[in-house]
Amino acid sequence: MSVTVTKTSGGSAEITWQRRGDDPHGYLVRSVExxxxxxxxxxxxxxxxxxxxxxxxxxxxxxxxxxxxxxxxxxxxxxxxxxxxxxxxxxxxxxxxxxxxxxxxxxxxxxxxxxxxxxxxxxx
Known part of the structure; x- marks a missing residue:
């Protein structure tokens, strides 16, 4: 799985993933949305x-x-x-x-x- 969490500044982060390969059931998308x-x-x-x-x-x-x-x-x-x-x-x-x-x-x-x-x- 290539989900990454990148710290962008003191209190910020960016989460990225590949929808098809990393989230085939849509759990990540649903948890965010x-x-x-x-x-x-x-x-x-x-x-x-x-x-x-x-x-x-x-x-x-x-x-x-x-x-x-x-x-x-x-x-x-x-x-x-x-x-x-x-x-x-x-x-x-x-x-x-x-x-x-x-x-x-x-x-x-x-x-x-x-x-x-x-x-x-x-x-x-």
């Missing part, structure tokens, strides 16, 4: 004070959580599919995958659950 990505990135940068002293309107806050949660669920599904690839294609052990994902090789049962979920998502 629906503002999911913008809301999720805003959430990453938000201070903890925003939870106790919110400045956004209620409607804005509802949209933000909706889009952030939707993108989060999509990323969880994509990570599960990646676990299937790591195990089935690369032959990696549950232990090695757990170390990569959780920084804890003992979390093998969590990786197996992700694997099962990933197989369901790809229809295997």
């Amino acid at each position: 629906s503002e999911q990505l913008a809301y999720a990135l805003e959430s990453l940068g938000a201070s903890e004070a925003g939870h106790t002293e919110p400045t956004a309107t209620e409607e804005y806050a509802l949209q933000a959580v909706k889009h952030t949660a939707e993108l989060g669920r999509l990323l969880e599904r994509r990570a599960a599919v990646q676990v299937v690839q790591l195990h089935d294609h690369y032959g990696l052990s549950w232990r090695k995958i757990a170390a990569a994902i959780y920084d804890d090789p003992e979390k093998q049962s969590s990786v197996r659950r992700m694997y099962d979920s990933g197989r369901r998502h790809i229809g295997v």
Whole structure:
């Protein structure tokens, strides 16, 4: 995949990809056009004070959580599919995958659950 994120200045970046090769299902396009990505990135940068002293309107806050949660669920599904690839294609052990994902090789049962979920998502 040739998705690139280029820092253009202190607080700016440019994201580029090839629509056909990098985004055959349209996930990237939809996340940008629906503002999911913008809301999720805003959430990453938000201070903890925003939870106790919110400045956004209620409607804005509802949209933000909706889009952030939707993108989060999509990323969880994509990570599960990646676990299937790591195990089935690369032959990696549950232990090695757990170390990569959780920084804890003992979390093998969590990786197996992700694997099962990933197989369901790809229809295997």
